[in-house]
Amino acid sequence: xxxxxxxxxxxxxxxxxxxxxxxxxxxxxxxxxxxxxxxxxxxxxxxxxxxxxxxxxxxxxxxxxxxxxxxxxxxxxxxxxxxxxxxxxxxxxxxxxxxxxxxxxxxxxxxxxxxxxxxxxxxxxxxxxxxxxxxxxxxxxxxxxxxxxxxxxxxxxxxxxxxxxxxxxxxxxxxxxxxxxxxxxxxxxxxxxxxxxxxxxxxxxxxxxxxxxxxxxxxxxxxxxxxxxxxxxxxxxxxxxxxxxxxxxxxxxxxxxxxxxxxxxxxxxxx
Amino acid sequence: xxxxxxxxxxxxxxxxxxxxxxxxxxxxxxxxxxxxxxxxxxxxxxxxxxxxxxxxxxxxxxxxxxxxxxxxxxxxxxxxxxxxxxxxxxxxxxxxxxxxxxxxxxxxxxxxxxxxxxxxxxxxxxxxxxxxxxxxxxxxxxxxxxxxxxxxxxxxxxxxxxxxxxxxxxxxxxxxxxxxxxxxxxxxxxxxxxxxxxxxxxxxxxxxxxxxxxxxxxxxxxxxxxxxxxxxxxxxxxxxxxxxxxxxxxxxxxxxxxxxxxxxxxxxxxxxxxxxxxxxxxxxxxxxxxxxxxxxxxxxxxxxxxxxxxxxxxxxxx
Numbered sequence: 001x002x003x004x005x006x007x008x009x010x011x012x013x014x015x016x017x018x019x020x021x022x023x024x025x026x027x028x029x030x031x032x033x034x035x036x037x038x039x040x041x042x043x044x045x046x047x048x049x050x051x052x053x054x055x056x057x058x059x060x061x062x063x064x065x066x067x068x069x070x071x072x073x074x075x076x077x078x079x080x081x082x083x084x085x086x087x088x089x090x091x092x093x094x095x096x097x098x099x100x101x102x103x104x105x106x107x108x109x110x111x112x113x114x115x116x117x118x119x120x121x122x123x124x125x126x127x128x129x130x131x132x133x134x135x136x137x138x139x140x141x142x143x144x145x146x147x148x149x150x151x152x153x154x155x156x157x158x159x160x161x162x163x164x165x166x167x168x169x170x171x172x173x174x175x176x177x178x179x180x181x182x183x184x185x186x187x188x189x190x191x192x193x194x195x196x197x198x199x200x201x202x203x204x205x206x207x208x209x210x211x212x213x214x215x216x217x218x219x220x221x222x223x224x225x226x227x228x229x230x231x232x233x234x235x236x237x238x239x240x241x242x243x244x245x246x247x248x249x250x251x252x253x254x255x256x257x258x259x260x261x262x263x264x265x266x267x268x269x270x271x
Numbered sequence: 272x273x274x275x276x277x278x279x280x281x282x283x284x285x286x287x288x289x290x291x292x293x294x295x296x297x298x299x300x301x302x303x304x305x306x307x308x309x310x311x312x313x314x315x316x317x318x319x320x321x322x323x324x325x326x327x328x329x330x331x332x333x334x335x336x337x338x339x340x341x342x343x344x345x346x347x348x349x350x351x352x353x354x355x356x357x358x359x360x361x362x363x364x365x366x367x368x369x370x371x372x373x374x375x376x377x378x379x380x381x382x383x384x385x386x387x388x389x390x391x392x393x394x395x396x397x398x399x400x401x402x403x404x405x406x407x408x409x410x411x412x413x414x415x416x417x418x419x420x421x422x423x424x425x426x427x428x429x430x431x432x433x434x435x436x437x438x439x440x441x442x443x444x445x446x447x448x449x450x451x452x453x454x455x456x457x458x459x460x461x462x463x464x465x466x467x468x469x470x471x472x473x474x475x476x477x478x479x480x481x482x483x484x485x486x487x488x489x490x491x492x493x494x495x496x497x498x499x500x501x502x503x504x505x506x507x508x509x510x511x512x513x514x515x516x517x518x519x520x521x522x523x524x525x526x527x528x529x530x531x532x533x534x535x536x537x538x539x540x541x542x543x544x545x546x547x548x549x550x551x552x553x554x555x556x557x558x559x560x561x562x563x564x565x566x567x568x569x570x571x572x573x574x575x576x577x578x579x580x581x582x583x584x585x586x587x588x589x
Contacts, residue, residue, distance in 0.1 A: 102371030
C-alpha cells in the first residue's frame with residue numbers, strides 16, 4: 001500500500017524570466033485597474049490633497065511666500081507628501097486587510113502566483129497613484145499659481161516624492177497584516193491625519209507649536225516633506241542624510257513587521 | 272443508473288492509477304483544537320473523490336494542507352511528489368475555495384486573464400469562459416454578478432490554468448438546484464477529460480451523484496472510505512415506514528425487525544428480512560396505511576457511521 005507509485009515530479013516547468021515578468025506585469029496592471037475603478041479610493045486619495053492645494057495654495061495664499069519660497073511651490077512639496085502618504089497607505093493597507101480577512105488572499109496563495117508579485121503590485125500601484133497626485137499638483141500650480149522651476153528641480157522633487165511612497169507602502173503592508181477588513185480604513189485615518197498635521201503638511205512647520213515640532217522629528221512624513229522642501233529651497237537645516245536614514249530605517253522596520261504578519265497568517269488560518 | 276455504473280468502473284480502474292496527492296499520518300492542531308488526527312488519505316489520477324463530513328469535521332483543513340496554505344502539525348503532505356508549500360509545485364493544481372469577497376471592480380475576463388498568467392500552460396480564455404458557462408457575462412464586473420455566476424467565476428479561476436488536479440471546497444454551497452446541477456455537469460466534464468478532482472461537501476446527495484470514492488470524515492478522522500455503494504452498504508438492511516395501530520413493543524417482537532422508531536404519526540422499522548416483516552405487519556393490522564419500503568441511503572449510512580464513531584471514541588472536550 002505504502003509503496004504505491006507517486007507521479008514523477010515533472011512540475012518543475014522552467015520558470016522563464018519572461019513568464020515571471022508577465023505575472024508581475026499583469027498583477028500590477030489589474031491592481032491598478034481595480035483601485036482606479038474603486039471610487040472610494042480615487043475620490044478620497046486624489047481629491048483631498050488637490051482640494052487642500054487649491055484652497056490654501058491657490059485661493060488663499062497665492063501671493064505669499066514662506067522664506068524665499070512662494071506658497072504655491074512650497075505646498076507642492078508638503079501637500080505632495082500628504083497625497084503620497086494617503087495613496088500609499090490606503091493603496092496597500094486597505095486592500096491587504098480586506099483580501100486577508102475575507103479569503104481572497106487565500107485563493108491567490110493557493111495558486112502558483114509568486115507571493116512577491118502580490119506585494120510588488122500593490123507598491124507599484126501606490127507609486128503610480130502618488131506620481132499622478134504630484135503631477136496634478138504641479139499642473140494646478142503651473143496653470144493657476146504661477147509655479148515655475150527648472151526641469152532638473154522638477155524631476156528631483158517628483159522623484160523624491162514618488163520614492164517617498166515606499167516607506168508608506170511598507171507601513172501599509174504592516175498595518176494590513178494587523179488590522180481587520182473593516183477596521184483598516186478608520187485605523188489608517190487615525191494614524192495618517194494626526195501624523196500629517198504634526199509633520200507640518202498642513203500648517204507649515206515653522207508655525208507649529210514647539211511640542212509638536214519635537215514630535216515631528218520622529219515622524220516619517222516630516223522627513224519626507226523636508227527632503228521635498230529641500231529641493232525647492234525651503235528645508236530646515238538638517239542634512240538630507242538624516243532624513244533618508246530615518247525613512248530607510250522606518251521602511252525596514254515596517255517590512256519586518258509585515259513579514260511577521262505574513263508568517264503568522266500561515267499558521268493562524270482557521271477553517 | 273448509468274452514472275452509477277460508469278462511476279463504479281472508473282473506481283475499479285483507478286485503483287491501479289498513480290497517486291497524485293497524499294496525506295500521510297497527518298495531525299493538524301489549531302491551538303488546543305485538534306482539526307485532523309492521524310489522517311492517511313490518497314488521491315489517484317483520474318478519480319473524483321469526495322471528502323464528506325459535517326461542518327467542522329476537518330474537510331477544509333485537509334484541502335488547505337494539500338494546497339500548501341499551511342503546514343501540518345506533524346506528518347507529510349505531498350502533491351505530485353512535491354511539497355505544496357512551494358508555489359512552484361502548484362502549477363498542476365487548481366483550487367476553488369470558499370471566499371468572502373473577490374475584488375469587485377475587475378471584470379470576469381480580467382480575473383481569468385490574471386489567474387491564467389500564473390500557469391505555464393493555461394487554457395485559452397475563450398475555452399475557460401465556455402467551460403464555466405460565462406461567455407455571455409465575460410465583460411461584467413464581479414460586483415454585478417448573481418451568486419451562481421460568482422461561484423462559476425471561482426470555478427473558472429480553478430480550471431483556467433489547465434491543472435491536472437482540482438480541489439473544490441464546497442463548490443455548490445449556497446447555490447440553487449439548477450445552478451448546482453450545472454456545476455455538477457461541469458465537474459463531470461472535467462473528469463471525462465482525464466482530470467482528477469477532490470471535492471469536499473456536506474451534501475450527501477452531491478457525493479453520491481459525483482464521486483467514484485467517498486471518504487467520510489468526522490471529528491478530524493477518516494471513519495470510512497469506499498465507493499458510494501460500499502458506503503451505503505455499511506448501514507444494514509432496508510427501511511419500512513407505515514402508519515399503524517400496533518404498539519412499538521408489538522412490532523419489535525416480529526422476527527427480523529432490528530429497530531423500531533416513532534417518527535411523527537408513522538412508525539419506522541429497520542429490518543433484515545423486509546418481505547416477511549411486511550407480511551406479518553399486514554396480517555396483524557388490517558388498518559395499516561401509508562406503507563413505504565426504501566433501501567437505506569447514503570444518509571443512513573452516514574448517520575450510522577458518525578454515530579458509531581462518536582459513541583466508540585471517548586469525547587474529548589474542546
